[in-house]
Amino acid sequence: MTLKASTSSDANLPYPDPHYYRWLADSLNYLTITRPDIAYVANQVCQHMHHPTILKCFLRYIQGTIHFGLPLTTTPLQLRTYSDADWAGDPHDRKSTTGFCTFLGTTPISWCVKKQATVTKTSTKAEYRSLSSATSDVIWIQRLLADFQLPPTTPTPLYCNNTSAMAIAHHPVFHARTKHIEIDYHFIRHHITNGEIVLHHIYSEEQPADLLIKPLPSSRFQDLRDKLSIKLINA
Known part of the structure; x- marks a missing residue:
């Protein structure tokens, strides 16, 4: 694109x-x-x-x-999720785009690209909405794995490149200034406290979910496609 x-x-x-x-x-x-x-x-x-x-x-x-696709490989069944958002990226209505992907081992098993329902005034709010959506997906996958007798034994790492969104999730003192994300705050904070997820910072250059939210230069696109494990699987 x-x-x-x-x-x-x-x-x-x-x-x-x-x-x-x-x-x-x-x-x-x-x-x-x-x-x-x-x-x-x-x-x-x-x-x-x-x-x-x-x-x-x-x-x-x-x-x-x-002939490209996602090869299935035998790796430790460790969940990890990457969340990102393109703030006001739509030039027509200035709505943001949510993007996240969840890996089981080295293979992506769930991903999402979705325009957010309303316009957000700050990038932090857009990123926080994306974090909330990614958290919902992680909790659903954790419960699905539990049904297969493979419950996660450690909190699922959730990677985000927005330090402000992470600060709000970790420190309630920020919440008084950001009442517009109250529900998302309580939802994410609840699952952090319960030990179901843990937030980690990731540099934008290493963020594979970047491919899900906006057009990219060819070299950057191919690099992130490799990070998503999409390969030639059948000649």
Whole structure:
């Protein structure tokens, strides 16, 4: 996906067959079940059902990586989650995008790309909402593993690159100044106190969830795709 929205007439040309476009969007959305690298663009495609446009670049990428996927490997079954948010990233309504991915061992088993419901005034609030969503996903996976007689024995590491959001989660003194995230605060704090998750800081350069929230340069995209363990699995 291009880093900046194109203003050319070709890029904004309506797709001649909206029904086929919507069918194609559904198929691409289904493909994200095993291809987190296309989750962000598929999300963008599905947001434009009302005004379908040509998506040749996306389809060319799929054609060129048709044999890529997530290999299943034998590794210790340790959960870890990465959470990120693109603050006010949508140029049309300035809503933020939540993105997170959860690994079991070295393989991603859950990921999410979702536009946040309301506009946030600060990046901290956007990141905190993403942390809350990631925490919900972690708790669900922990309970699922418990049903398979594989309950986690240690708190699940939850990695975030926003130090302000982490500070609010750890220190209630910040809460008085941020009443707008009260519910998310209590939810995350509850699971930290119960020892179900533990927050860790990660540098933005090492954040694999960055691939899920915004367009990236080719080299950066490929680097994060490798971090998500997406490889050529069948020649």
